Amino acid sequence: MSDARERLRIAVQKSGRLTEPSLALLRQCGLSFRQSRDKLFCYGDGMPVDLLLVRDDDIPNLIEQGVCELGIVGRNVLAEHQGGTGAASTSPRVVERQPLGYGLCRLALAVPGGRGYRTPRDLQGLRIATTYPRLLAQFLAREEVRAEIVVLSGSVEIAPRLGTADLICDLVSSGATLAANHLREVATLMDSEATLVSSAREPTDARAEIQELLLRRIEGVLTVRESKLVLLRAPRAQLAAIVKLLPGGVTPDLTAVEGDADEVALQALCPRAVSWPELEAMRRAGARSLLVLPVDKVLA
Numbered sequence: 001m002s003d004a005r006e007r008l009r010i011a012v013q014k015s016g017r018l019t020e021p022s023l024a025l026l027r028q029c030g031l032s033f034r035q036s037r038d039k040l041f042c043y044g045d046g047m048p049v050d051l052l053l054v055r056d057d058d059i060p061n062l063i064e065q066g067v068c069e070l071g072i073v074g075r076n077v078l079a080e081h082q083g084g085t086g087a088a089s090t091s092p093r094v095v096e097r098q099p100l101g102y103g104l105c106r107l108a109l110a111v112p113g114g115r116g117y118r119t120p121r122d123l124q125g126l127r128i129a130t131t132y133p134r135l136l137a138q139f140l141a142r143e144e145v146r147a148e149i150v151v152l153s154g155s156v157e158i159a160p161r162l163g164t165a166d167l168i169c170d171l172v173s174s175g176a177t178l179a180a181n182h183l184r185e186v187a188t189l190m191d192s193e194a195t196l197v198s199s200a201r202e203p204t205d206a207r208a209e210i211q212e213l214l215l216r217r218i219e220g221v222l223t224v225r226e227s228k229l230v231l232l233r234a235p236r237a238q239l240a241a242i243v244k245l246l247p248g249g250v251t252p253d254l255t256a257v258e259g260d261a262d263e264v265a266l267q268a269l270c271p272r273a274v275s276w277p278e279l280e281a282m283r284r285a286g287a288r289s290l291l292v293l294p295v296d297k298v299l300a
């Protein structure tokens with residue numbers, strides 16, 4: 001399915017934790033989709049980009065097969081697909097392009113409350129339930145521990161209570177599920193978040209330009225998410241001290257104030273939010289008329 005196409009395809013989880021934030025991100029990039037969400041394929045308006053709504057585990061395969069150029073998936077799913085070797089494996093066919101900052105979680109080992117754990121050595125001979133057998137096998141091999149991997153398709157957290165495993169290896173975000181099942185987190189195998197993935201082979205037809213444009217827009221959306229525009233006025237003499245207080249070590253734009261040679265207007269795009277104490281410190285340093293504004297779009 002690698003024939004020349006004029007439209008790009010991006011695969012997104014159909015129904016799950018990553019669905020809403022992924023669709024919101026694509027909407028912020030100027031995409032809109034014509035069909036209802038119970039369909040697998042959605043024709044995109046606004047840009048020649050169509051959407052495929054699928055199970056997250058299918059996304060790496062769809063990209064490898066050339067059905068889609070891009071996808072949004074948890075790094076944990078990509079790493080498990082790549083055999084537990086992660087993106088650093090020898091010439092992977094699917095590569096990570098951009099971490100997206102949502103779907104944050106970690107793949108962790110958790111033991112029942114009464115069981116002790118000090119080092120991975122303590123896992124020797126135990127049964128570990130997981131839906132991530134390849135990542136777990138890689139961890140055990142690295143630690144030179146022999147343990148039995150009990151592969152489950154879900155509800156991993158109840159395996160110790162059912163007696164089918166001694167401990168678990170599962171995704172954790174808030175930790176509430178572990179606590180509810182009297183399990184204690186003892187080691188992290190990997191940190192994960194939603195990430196934009198693509199084929200390692202760049203498209204060579206019209207899709208190349210569309211992909212480039214979409215990647216830039218995604219980058220722009222992510223940049224402005226946390227960014228704030230800071231506006232203020234200050235006496236020239238105090239300027240250096242005030243600039244030092246701007247978050248992110250940014251270089252501001254300065255404009256002379258008409259009719260007041262000693263006063264300057266400052267504008268700075270800061271990479272993160274500005275706290276009240278930071279704003280108050282700038283005021284104490286001589287800044288006036290301070291204004292912090294959200295940023296809608298940035299195009300470098």
Ligand code: PRT
Binds near residue numbers: 014054177
């Ligand atoms: O149907 P499909 O296969 O597409 O969905 P899925 O059930 O495989 O995936 P889904 O929607 O549960 O998760 C999609 C992705 O979200 C995962 O691959 C992770 O990258 C990411 N993610 C972030 C999580 C979690 N946080 C998470 N907490 N995925 C699963 N969980 C589960 C975890 O397995 C455990 O059961 O939530 C429970 C723990 O949550 P806490 O908050 O109680 O710690």
Ligand code: ZN
Binds near residue numbers: 055056057
């Ligand atoms: Zn899944």
